[in-house]
Amino acid sequence: MKKLGAAVIGTGFWGKNHTRVYGELDSTELVAVCDVNRERAKAMANQFGVKAYTSSSRMLKNEAIEVVSVCTWSTKLAKEALKALNAGKHVLVEKPMATNTKQAKKLLAVAEKNGLHLTVGFLMRFIPGLQHIREAVENKKLGELVCATAKRVSQWPERIGDVGVVKDTAIHDIDVMRYISSEDPISVYAKTGSMRHRTFEDYAQIMLTYEDGKSAFIESNWITPYKTRILTVTGSEAIMKLDYITQELWIEDAKENLQPRFPWREPLKLELQHFADCVLEKKKPVVTGVDGLKALEIAEAALRSSAKNKAIKLE
Numbered sequence: 001m002k003k004l005g006a007a008v009i010g011t012g013f014w015g016k017n018h019t020r021v022y023g024e025l026d027s028t029e030l031v032a033v034c035d036v037n038r039e040r041a042k043a044m045a046n047q048f049g050v051k052a053y054t055s056s057s058r059m060l061k062n063e064a065i066e067v068v069s070v071c072t073w074s075t076k077l078a079k080e081a082l083k084a085l086n087a088g089k090h091v092l093v094e095k096p097m098a099t100n101t102k103q104a105k106k107l108l109a110v111a112e113k114n115g116l117h118l119t120v121g122f123l124m125r126f127i128p129g130l131q132h133i134r135e136a137v138e139n140k141k142l143g144e145l146v147c148a149t150a151k152r153v154s155q156w157p158e159r160i161g162d163v164g165v166v167k168d169t170a171i172h173d174i175d176v177m178r179y180i181s182s183e184d185p186i187s188v189y190a191k192t193g194s195m196r197h198r199t200f201e202d203y204a205q206i207m208l209t210y211e212d213g214k215s216a217f218i219e220s221n222w223i224t225p226y227k228t229r230i231l232t233v234t235g236s237e238a239i240m241k242l243d244y245i246t247q248e249l250w251i252e253d254a255k256e257n258l259q260p261r262f263p264w265r266e267p268l269k270l271e272l273q274h275f276a277d278c279v280l281e282k283k284k285p286v287v288t289g290v291d292g293l294k295a296l297e298i299a300e301a302a303l304r305s306s307a308k309n310k311a312i313k314l315e
Ligand SMILES: NC(=O)c1ccc[n+]([C@@H]2O[C@H](COP(=O)([O-])OP(=O)(O)OC[C@H]3O[C@@H](n4cnc5c(N)ncnc54)[C@H](O)[C@@H]3O)[C@@H](O)[C@H]2O)c1
Pocket: 009, 010, 011, 012, 013, 014, 015, 034, 035, 036, 037, 040, 056, 071, 072, 073, 074, 076, 077, 080, 094, 095, 096, 121, 122, 123, 159, 168
């Protein structure tokens, strides 16, 4: 089987996992890693027996590299993803994809012009229970979709200092709402604020509304002393609840409570396997560059809504 040459830019908390998984998959072979922090790059490279770089421009000259994960600080993602696309590599860029929609649009344009895959690290879509919820919504197993509420709260991971909780954390749920409804919301209203973070918001409550009246509510913060990541989807006939951490799923209707069991799967492994399959088989990925752009547009509108204290219509 052909193995795709893979590289990772940014080998911090999350990039380490991308590095490990590229080494574990049958369809990829880790070729090199890059981090502006020399010690970090070297430590990872030594662990996996590959070459370490501190300059991505130099690393990207290596023709053995076909796919690249960009896992830098959020404000550097777009610049590094653009370099990789310009070097002819297929790219998985971590969320939030870019600091603003202008940068995200540029990535889409370059990927399209160069005929390259561009996907975004919306990891939740690879959790089996979420795929089950999406199918249930699509097949009306819950009746009509009425609303969905997401809670993604924890203490502030202090290494994140370059974006706020909306673009870092709530963006997962913004994407989830688009994914399970297969639809774009028409307006957003949000309240955000800061308790501890000096530069950015560290809590946000976001409400999305849809054309037919259904709605979604997202609570995310970096001020709760414990970590909760839960989605509840209410339909006219049943309710589904997913715990993203344990991957447990509950279904409740008027007659019974069910708890279908899915074996726990590592979402990142499923995500990178899918990315590799899409490149090898020239398939459209589950998460497209457009999905990344749309989630970022909604996140920006949420921040504008809070600043102006009014609902913002989405185009
Ligand atoms: N999809 C998910 O579930 C998920 C989970 C965690 C983090 N993330 C995303 O992954 C990214 C990294 O997060 P993290 O928690 O690993 O942060 P981190 O600070 O631990 O790691 C970032 C690393 O990138 C390096 N870096 C920064 N700019 C660089 C550049 N231009 N070139 C090379 N290296 C560079 C830093 O030295 C650091 O080692 C963020 O965008 C974050 O949103 C996604």
